[in-house]
Amino acid sequence: MLAIDTAIQEKIDRWLASSIDDDAKVEIRQLIEGDNQDAVVDAFYKDLEFGTGGLRGIMGIGSNRVNKYTIGMATQGFANYLNQTYPEGGIKVAIAYDSRNNSAYFGEITAAVFSANGIHVYLFEELRPTPELSFSIRQLGCKGGVVLTASHNPKEYNGYKAYWDDGGQVTPPHDKSIVAEVSKIGLDEIKFEADESKIERISSLIDGPYLEKITTNVVTPEAIERQKDLKIVFSPIHGTGVTMVPPVLEKLGFTQVTVVEEQATPDGNFPTVVYPNPEEAEAMSMALNKAKEIDADLVMGTDPDADRVGIGVKNHHGEWQLLNGNQAATCMIYYLLKAKQEKNQLDGKQYIAKTIVTTDLLDRMAEHFKVDCYNTLTGFKYIAETIKKFEGEKEFVGGGEESYGYLVNDFVRDKDAIISCAMLAEVVAYAKDHGQTLFDMLMEIYQQFGMYRESLISIKKTGKKGAEEIQQMMADLRSNPPAEINGSKVLKMRDYKSLEEKDLVNGGVSTLDFPSSNVLQFFTENGAKVSARPSGTEPKIKFYFSVNAPMASADQFDVVYAQLGEQIEGIISSMNLK
Numbered sequence: 001m002l003a004i005d006t007a008i009q010e011k012i013d014r015w016l017a018s019s020i021d022d023d024a025k026v027e028i029r030q031l032i033e034g035d036n037q038d039a040v041v042d043a044f045y046k047d048l049e050f051g052t053g054g055l056r057g058i059m060g061i062g063s064n065r066v067n068k069y070t071i072g073m074a075t076q077g078f079a080n081y082l083n084q085t086y087p088e089g090g091i092k093v094a095i096a097y098d099s100r101n102n103s104a105y106f107g108e109i110t111a112a113v114f115s116a117n118g119i120h121v122y123l124f125e126e127l128r129p130t131p132e133l134s135f136s137i138r139q140l141g142c143k144g145g146v147v148l149t150a151s152h153n154p155k156e157y158n159g160y161k162a163y164w165d166d167g168g169q170v171t172p173p174h175d176k177s178i179v180a181e182v183s184k185i186g187l188d189e190i191k192f193e194a195d196e197s198k199i200e201r202i203s204s205l206i207d208g209p210y211l212e213k214i215t216t217n218v219v220t221p222e223a224i225e226r227q228k229d230l231k232i233v234f235s236p237i238h239g240t241g242v243t244m245v246p247p248v249l250e251k252l253g254f255t256q257v258t259v260v261e262e263q264a265t266p267d268g269n270f271p272t273v274v275y276p277n278p279e280e281a282e283a284m285s286m287a288l289n290k291a292k293e294i295d296a297d298l299v300m301g302t303d304p305d306a307d308r309v310g311i312g313v314k315n316h317h318g319e320w321q322l323l324n325g326n327q328a329a330t331c332m333i334y335y336l337l338k339a340k341q342e343k344n345q346l347d348g349k350q351y352i353a354k355t356i357v358t359t360d361l362l363d364r365m366a367e368h369f370k371v372d373c374y375n376t377l378t379g380f381k382y383i384a385e386t387i388k389k390f391e392g393e394k395e396f397v398g399g400g401e402e403s404y405g406y407l408v409n410d411f412v413r414d415k416d417a418i419i420s421c422a423m424l425a426e427v428v429a430y431a432k433d434h435g436q437t438l439f440d441m442l443m444e445i446y447q448q449f450g451m452y453r454e455s456l457i458s459i460k461k462t463g464k465k466g467a468e469e470i471q472q473m474m475a476d477l478r479s480n481p482p483a484e485i486n487g488s489k490v491l492k493m494r495d496y497k498s499l500e501e502k503d504l505v506n507g508g509v510s511t512l513d514f515p516s517s518n519v520l521q522f523f524t525e526n527g528a529k530v531s532a533r534p535s536g537t538e539p540k541i542k543f544y545f546s547v548n549a550p551m552a553s554a555d556q557f558d559v560v561y562a563q564l565g566e567q568i569e570g571i572i573s574s575m576n577l578k
Helices: 006-017 022-033 037-044 068-085 103-116 130-139 174-184 207-215 221-226 245-252 281-294 325-342 361-368 380-389 417-433 438-449 463-479 554-574
Strands: 055-058 092-097 120-124 144-148 157-164 199-202 231-235 256-259 298-302 309-314 320-323 350-355 372-376 395-401 405-408 451-460 488-495 500-503 509-511 520-524 529-534 540-549
Touching (some): 068 157, 068 174, 092 103, 092 130, 103 199, 120 130, 157 174, 221 417, 281 309, 309 325, 309 417, 309 438, 320 325, 325 350, 350 380, 361 372, 540 554
Parallel strands (some): 092 144
Antiparallel strands (some): 298 309, 500 509
16 A cells, blocks of 8 residues: 555545546546556646646646646636636637647647636637647637647647737736636536537638738748748648648748658657657757758758747758757847848837847847847746737837747747748748858858857756755755856856845845746856756756857857857856756
């Protein structure tokens, strides 16, 4: 007999005593009888909560798992909050889902619960990208929306992203208010009986307007026309990107688009990859092989819900290379600002946005082009919040985050791989039109602004014990910040939890204008930056590193890049993070 903590046992007993279906009760009993205490504890020791990416977890039975009941409670809480916020009624929501196992089923559950609470539902009949859901919210006049996805997580995961009326993911105070509503709900209080009269199933209603709007992002159509035979290789990595990326590239005029056949069919088991994540070289390997075979100009791959994109280009040695998220964002934003300047479309009212762990090279470029650059907390919902704040006052040119998420223009309010694929193809067409590759453009940027190199390590800590260890690591860094990192004096520390910036040299303290978040940043005398942040969606603590140095010519790239890599390794070693 397993020795289970009293509080956890009480939660298990509540589940078994509730009106959940018999199959779910059998699943709980099998879990208990399986003689794996860690599995039981991890399934029930807490309730899934909204983090930077909403509700996300491993599928299975339990309060800490994604299943019919946790999806139902989240939706019931969201529905209650919407009905409280808009007591006059007439509330509409949109729901989409990706290619993951059970996503369509969870989409039906979500639609049923909303409709049972008197809310009109627009439910996509087929899988669609997350950004199209974001677009549909304002297009259809909805007060909120949900997409069923776990983004780029392994196949065992699924999740639930909640959106507000602006098309952005819910932010404070709405997210905390929804969580508060969810926490009040017992399993027997979920209204699962669908009101079919309130569920409107949609398919192509949004596709046309969405694709048409993306074409308005084009800055240099003449470059696309001249380079329309650009060879592009695209992989949806078994996800939703296949529904929109090939059509939008065709609509823009590109005629030589090759889709990786082995990864073109949506499949929640992601059979050709270990992780369906374009940040992983392994996930992009088939696309790169195809590019070598046909001598392509550009490789692009999107994650299952098509909000992130990875790209590959030929480097100065003629070899295929994957750009990281910071490099791709740098090229895209640089092109947008440069091309708009050439077209006299910059008048000082434009701005870009990025997260605090994304390359500071974007800040330097913004300064050069005389546009504002706003930094936000990690999570694209905060960039969406910035867009909403300046709506009608300033023009949002574009933005990005280091984790392969980018956006151009403001008609979508989340990172958008469909828009990004279209824009990256335009960037490569523009570069080729000027006798450059995308890598040549990156070299041009480094020569003008200095080379920035970033790196990330994730330390995984699973289960209840792991969560406690992560919190202790943050507490230790907060109470005892390092005086030096890799031999360079730490000048200041930003604590986004207490919202204080501390001058570690003279002791001064200033206030940060951000929402509170459990993030720490350290800035050294030699220009390095180290950020520490527990993940909002995975059992990990992430450390981000940024270093920079001047680069006089493209010939110096390999040497400077290697030197900056050694500097990052020195930082990791000095902080004992391995």
